[in-house]
Each structure stands twice: as C-alpha cells, then as structure tokens.
Amino acid sequence: MQKKRIYIQEVACRDGFQNEAAFIPTDDKIEIINRLSDCGFAKIEVTSFTSPKAIPALRDAEEVMHRIQRNPNVVYTVLVPNLRGAERAMSCGVDEVNLVMSVSETHNQSNLRMTRERSFEQLAGIIGEVKSTPVAINISLSCSFGCPMEGDVPQDEVLSWADRFAELGVHGITLCDTTGMAYPTQVRALFEDCKARFPALELTAHFHNTRGMALANANAAIEAGINRFDVSLGGLGGCPYAPGASGNVCTEEMVHMLELMGMDTGVNLEQLLQASALLPGLIGHDVPSQILKAGPRLKLHNPVGSMARSQ
Amino acid sequence: MQKKRIYIQEVACRDGFQNEAAFIPTDDKIEIINRLSDCGFAKIEVTSFTSPKAIPALRDAEEVMHRIQRNPNVVYTVLVPNLRGAERAMSCGVDEVNLVMSVSETHNQSNLRMTRERSFEQLAGIIGEVKSTPVAINISLSCSFGCPMEGDVPQDEVLSWADRFAELGVHGITLCDTTGMAYPTQVRALFEDCKARFPALELTAHFHNTRGMALANANAAIEAGINRFDVSLGGLGGCPYAPGASGNVCTEEMVHMLELMGMDTGVNLEQLLQASALLPGLIGHDVPSQILKAGPRLKLHNPVGSMARSQ
Numbered sequence: 283m284q285k286k287r288i289y290i291q292e293v294a295c296r297d298g299f300q301n302e303a304a305f306i307p308t309d310d311k312i313e314i315i316n317r318l319s320d321c322g323f324a325k326i327e328v329t330s331f332t333s334p335k336a337i338p339a340l341r342d343a344e345e346v347m348h349r350i351q352r353n354p355n356v357v358y359t360v361l362v363p364n365l366r367g368a369e370r371a372m373s374c375g376v377d378e379v380n381l382v383m384s385v386s387e388t389h390n391q392s393n394l395r396m397t398r399e400r401s402f403e404q405l406a407g408i409i410g411e412v413k414s415t416p417v418a419i420n421i422s423l424s425c426s427f428g429c430p431m432e433g434d435v436p437q438d439e440v441l442s443w444a445d446r447f448a449e450l451g452v453h454g455i456t457l458c459d460t461t462g463m464a465y466p467t468q469v470r471a472l473f474e475d476c477k478a479r480f481p482a483l484e485l486t487a488h489f490h491n492t493r494g495m496a497l498a499n500a501n502a503a504i505e506a507g508i509n510r511f512d513v514s515l516g517g518l519g520g521c522p523y524a525p526g527a528s529g530n531v532c533t534e535e536m537v538h539m540l541e542l543m544g545m546d547t548g549v550n551l552e553q554l555l556q557a558s559a560l561l562p563g564l565i566g567h568d569v570p571s572q573i574l575k576a577g578p579r580l581k582l583h584n585p586v587g588s589m590a591r592s593q
Numbered sequence: 594m595q596k597k598r599i600y601i602q603e604v605a606c607r608d609g610f611q612n613e614a615a616f617i618p619t620d621d622k623i624e625i626i627n628r629l630s631d632c633g634f635a636k637i638e639v640t641s642f643t644s645p646k647a648i649p650a651l652r653d654a655e656e657v658m659h660r661i662q663r664n665p666n667v668v669y670t671v672l673v674p675n676l677r678g679a680e681r682a683m684s685c686g687v688d689e690v691n692l693v694m695s696v697s698e699t700h701n702q703s704n705l706r707m708t709r710e711r712s713f714e715q716l717a718g719i720i721g722e723v724k725s726t727p728v729a730i731n732i733s734l735s736c737s738f739g740c741p742m743e744g745d746v747p748q749d750e751v752l753s754w755a756d757r758f759a760e761l762g763v764h765g766i767t768l769c770d771t772t773g774m775a776y777p778t779q780v781r782a783l784f785e786d787c788k789a790r791f792p793a794l795e796l797t798a799h800f801h802n803t804r805g806m807a808l809a810n811a812n813a814a815i816e817a818g819i820n821r822f823d824v825s826l827g828g829l830g831g832c833p834y835a836p837g838a839s840g841n842v843c844t845e846e847m848v849h850m851l852e853l854m855g856m857d858t859g860v861n862l863e864q865l866l867q868a869s870a871l872l873p874g875l876i877g878h879d880v881p882s883q884i885l886k887a888g889p890r891l892k893l894h895n896p897v898g899s900m901a902r903s904q
Binding site for chain 2: 430
C-alpha cells in the first residue's frame with residue numbers, strides 16, 4: 283500500500299530565531315539552513331523581511347536569502363509584513379511570500395499595531411503586486427484556534443477571513459495555533475470545513491506545543507485530510523504569553539511519530555537530529571526537543587541495573 | 594449526549610517520587626496525597642512496598658498509607674514487588690495491590706534481577722495469597738510497547754503474558770510504555786486486541802512522554818476503547834535511559850485535553866493545578882508540565898505589544 287505523503291515545512295529559522303534574544307551570526311544561520319535543505323523538507327521558511335528595528339534578530343534577511351545554497355526540491359518561503367518587505371523578498375528570488383494577520387482583532391492590534399481591516403487592505407495590496415509574478419503567495423492566519431486575549435474565535439470568523447484571501451487568489455492558507463490553544467476535536471472540525479471549502483488550495487497546519495497537545499493536534503489534522511505542517515527544529519519558537527513553555531511543534535518529534543505511523547514525510551530523521559544537536563550551541567540554551575535527549579525509539583541501550591522498579 | 598467517562602489514575606507519588614534523589618518528607622507526601630484525594634481521581638497509587646534499601650525514597654510506605662485521609666470514592670493502590678510487600682500492603686488496608694513485571698526478558702533481568710519466569714512464579718504466589726481477600730489485584734506489564742535494550746516486543750508476546758495473568762484471576766491489566774517507545778498506530782492495534790481478549794478486565798494505559806507522544810498515544814488508546822489511564826502530576830517520573838527527557842504523561846495536560854474534547858474525567862483541573870504548583874518546592878526542581886507554565890487554554894491575558902510577528 284502506498285504510504286500517505288506528508289509535507290513538512292521547517293520554520294525554525296524564522297519563527298524560532300526571531301524569538302532569540304542574542305543575534306545568531308549570519309554564517310551560522312546559513313549553515314543551518316543549508317543542512318536543513320538536505321534533510322528532505324518540502325518547504326523552508328528562511329527568514330522574515332520585516333524592519334530591522336522590529337526584529338533585529340532577522341536584520342540579515344537579504345544576506346541569508348542570497349547566500350544559502352538552494353535545493354531545487356525545496357520551496358524557500360519568507361515572511362513579509364508589508365509591500366516593502368515583499369519587494370525586498372522578491373529581489374532575493376524567494377519562491378513564496380508568507381503573509382500574516384490575525385483573525386482576532388485584539389491580537390492583530392497588539393501584534394501588528396493595526397486593525398484587521400487595515401491589515402487585510404495592506405495584504406491585498408501585496409497580493410496585487412505579487413500575483414503577476416511567479417512567486418507563490420501563502421496567508422498565515424494567527425489565532426485560528428483561539429486568542430490569548432479574546433479567548434475562543436468562532437470557526438465562521440476564521441473561515442470568513444480565509445474566504446477573503448482565497449478570493450484574492452492566494453495559493454495557500456495556513457491556520458496557525460499561535461499560542462497553543464488548539465485541541466484535537468476543534469482541529470479536526472475546523473480543518474474538515476477548511477478542506478471542504480478550499481479543495482484546490484495548499485492548506486497548512488501550524489501548531490505550537492504550549493500545552494503539550496501539538497502531536498495530538500497533528501494527528502487530528504491528518505484525520506481531517508491535512509498533509510502539510512509547519513514544524514520547528516528542536517521545538518524552537520515560543521509564545522510571549524507562556525514564558526518557559528515550549529514552542530512550535532518539534533520537527534524531529536513530528537517526523538519521528540509520523541514515520542512510525544507508516545507515513546512518508548520525505549525527511550531524514552538522522553540528519554535532522556544532527557542539525558538539531560547544533561542548536562543549543564547556536565542559541566546558547568537548551569531546546570524543548572525530547573527526541574534530542576532520548577533519541578529515536580529504537581536507539582537501544584546496554585542492560586543496566588536500575589533498582590527503582592521503573593514501570 | 595452522555596459524555597464519555599475516562600478514569601484517571603494518579604501515580605506521581607509512586608512512579609514519580611521513587612525517581613527523586615532527595616527524600617520527600619512523609620508529612621509532605623501525605624499532604625499531597627490528601628489534596629489529590631479531593632481532585633476526583635478514580636485511583637491513586639500511593640507508594641511502593643519495596644525494600645527500603647532498594648527504594649529509600651519510599652521507605653515510609655506504611656506510615657504514608659496509615660496516615661492519609663482516604664476518600665471513599667478513590668481506590669488506593671500500591672506497588673508490591675513480592676509476597677513480603679503484599680503482606681505489608683494488606684496490613685495497611687490497601688484497596689488494590691499493583692504487581693509488576695516486564696514482558697522483555699532483558700529489561701526484567703536488569704530491572705527486577707530475575708528471569709520473567711521467576712517473576713511470574715513469585716507474582717503467581719502473591720496472587721494466590723491475595724485472591725482470598727477483598728483486595729483487588731492489578732498486573733502492570735512493563736515494556737509492552739518496546740524495550741530500550743531489546744527493541745520491539747512482539748504483540749503476541751505481550752498478550753501471552755497478559756493471558757497468563759488473566760488465567761490467575763487478576764482484576765486489571767496495565768500495559769506500560771515504560772520508556773516512551775509507544776506510538777499511536779501501535780497503541781491502537783495492541784489495545785484493540787487486548788480489549789477484545791479481556792472484555793471483563795479493567796484495562797489501563799500507562800504512557801510516558803519521553804518522545805513527546807504521550808497525549809497522541811492516549812487518544813489512540815481511547816479510539817481502541819480504553820477508558821483508564823495512569824497519569825503523573827506535573828509529568829513527574831522518568832526514564833533511566835533518557836536523562837533530561839520528560840517523564841510520565843502529565844496529569845493536568847491529560848485532563849485539560851480530554852475535558853476540552855468533551856470527555857468526563859471527573860477531575861477538577863483547578864485543584865489539580867494548585868496541587869501541581871506545590872511540586873517544584875517539594876522536590877526542589879522544575880517539572881515537565883507545560884500547563885503549569887501556560888495555564889489552561891482560556892486563561893486570558895491583557896493586550897500586550899509584541900513586535901515579534903508571532904504566528
């Protein structure tokens with residue numbers, strides 16, 4: 283029987299690195315991205331073309347995009363917040379621009395400093411510019427599974443924003459669980475509707491492990507027919523509302539689980555673990571990844587005595 | 594529609610505390626257990642009646658069992674490794690004894706210092722003694738989802754050991770993912786067979802979060818018809834083969850997810866979080882629980898500016 287193909291999209295270098303206090307040297311970013319390009323990802327989010335003032339951690343966006351060795355089998359995408367960012371991104375020959383706004387009014391205003399309608403206008407302007415080029419367009423909708431300030435966001439609210447972007451001709455829509463509020467039954471219901479509504483679009487699930495449910499949510503999304511996931515090496519990334527809690531769903535834990543479940547992620551777990559092992563040295567602190575500590579399930583050990591009756 | 598009832602069994606005071614280097618004062622153990630008795634658990638594993646030399650952390654087993662305030666709605670169970678332990682346990686009026694052996698020959702020998710056949714003989718002897726009393730008997734089968742030294746354990750091997758204990762008249766069987774090797778498709782397949790084979794027995798799933806899959810595995814077990822889970826407050830507990838990796842599935846994360854999914858765990862999450870918040874002070878270090886850091890999904894925040902475009 284043909285294995286189910288799952289497309290894995292690495293976002294650590296954007297969603298993860300942007301949260302790091304210390305600047306990660308450009309050469310180190312490039313080395314990690316080059317390693318990731320050989321791991322078998324369908325897509326890599328390389329950086330964000332935002333104002334260096336807003337996110338100094340990613341102030342080297344152009345240099346990184348220009349200097350990485352691109353693998354023709356990988357789609358290189360970047361986050362762009364505005365038209366200026368889109369122009370900078372396209373001048374670097376990106377394959378895709380990833381736009382973002384929040385489906386929660388309060389979150390959009392506190393995170394992007396403007397109303398959702400203003401964000402939509404701006405993003406519509408970018409889409410108008412990019413549409414005439416070969417560059418693909420993805421919209422990431424933050425807080426699709428709940429807002430840390432407003433609470434639940436009605437499913438119809440999420441889908442109506444998705445509708446508006448679909449009408450503008452985006453190629454893909456990502457529903458983001460920005461602060462780890464998603465839970466399996468909700469994930470399945472929302473993505474089933476989304477899948478039925480946008481059969482022709484690339485639909486991506488973007489989960490955070492803030493409350494431990496990331497892998498359970500991934501399985502619920504797969505049951506709803508979703509086959510694309512944003513993941514983050516080492517589980518990097520975070521949530522300003524949950525200090526100390528873990529970040530995005532961990533790439534190596536996701537790949538490890540899905541491959542064990544008989545799916546084809548296209549990703550090489552061994553190379554992934556080698557790349558992930560570099561992160562603590564790079565960012566100066568431990569990462570949430572459990573697999574990095576425990577190893578894959580069949581990494582065997584020599585018999586040792588443990589008088590604690592472990593169960 | 595009637596909510597699906599899930600029975601939650603707390604094991605932190607045994608599976609968790611036995612792994613702590615520093616001795617937790619008897620009064621503190623009793624206070625935590627008394628608090629847990631009010632949270633709505635179906636069962637609490639209080640301690641282990643092993644040799645104080647083997648597990649000094651639980652050397653106060655008798656005193657703890659005698660002094661806790663018992664809630665008539667809670668089944669108080671204890672781990673017993675041998676006949677002497679069973680006698681000590683019964684002299685304290687436990688409701689259930691929990692026996693343990695490994696389905697992996699190598700793990701049983703390194704963990705219990707005897708062959709599986711020798712373990713079975715000993716446990717059969719205990720069952721013979723306890724059967725004539727009102728005390729219930731549960732058998733916990735370690736490494737049911739894999740052995741850290743042998744690797745995969747054939748499903749038939751696991752079930753054949755379960756058969757032998759069922760024939761001896763145990764009331765319950767727990768399949769333990771001792772070192773976090775279980776994955777969802779495997780969990781579902783093994784528990785579906787187990788459920789079909791032992792319709793009259795109390796079947797429990799015991800997962801560790803060593804590789805991040807604990808909650809995903811819980812959902813797979815529920816799909817297989819399992820409604821009893823061993824869980825550990827704060828995610829306490831560990832695995833000698835995965836230093837630094839997290840321990841048992843976290844009680845509050847499990848309850849949080851299942852209640853969100855519309856199931857009835859009978860457990861009060863707020864009281865649970867208050868009890869879990871005491872752990873770091875009690876054991877002198879942080880606990881794996883994510884919910885303890887992030888709070889429940891609808892714990893709302895005031896709007897704050899976060900210039901990082903969190904997605």
